[in-house]
Amino acid sequence: TKHFINAFGEEVIIDNAEQALTKACLATGAEIKDYTAGPIYFEGEKAGGHEWIIEFDKQPNDFEKFIDVMDNTLREVNSDYDAKRFKDMALCRPTVHNAPANTFYNWLKSRDKLGGQHKVPRLANERKYIDDILEMMNASAA
Numbered sequence: 001t002k003h004f005i006n007a008f009g010e011e012v013i014i015d016n017a018e019q020a021l022t023k024a025c026l027a028t029g030a031e032i033k034d035y036t037a038g039p040i041y042f043e044g045e046k047a048g049g050h051e052w053i054i055e056f057d058k059q060p061n062d063f064e065k066f067i068d069v070m071d072n073t074l075r076e077v078n079s080d081y082d083a084k085r086f087k088d089m090a091l092c093r094p095t096v097h098n099a100p101a102n103t104f105y106n107w108l109k110s111r112d113k114l115g116g117q118h119k120v121p122r123l124a125n126e127r128k129y130i131d132d133i134l135e136m137m138n139a140s141a142a
Helices: 014-028 061-075 077-086 103-110 128-142
Strands: 031-040 049-058 093-098
Touching: 014 031, 014 061, 031 103, 031 128, 049 103, 049 128, 061 077, 061 093, 093 128, 103 128
Parallel strands: 049 093
Antiparallel strands: 031 049
């Protein structure tokens, strides 16, 4: 699996994501257990964007600030992302879901993917993982 998001020419790679998440954690006292991200495609007049699912070991003290720091850091470390985020023309602010404990463990288990070789895909240039995990989160919340 290729770990990047480039649905709109933004070319976000793992290194960009890790820097952004690290800074957001430092700014809000958070600790991340697991995460994945993928694109949100254009719908009519609505700009596209990125959707993140993050499971925290320690919750951020300010969730909105966490998203802002993450977004701003992505803009600092990736000029393509920054250009697409300009005035929300191609990319809007990231959508971030705060996943309940064990979300990713349960997702891997449901796919018979538990064990050292199997890891959560961090970034995907498609919605396959995001949609699958969100569906599971919604089902368990119902």
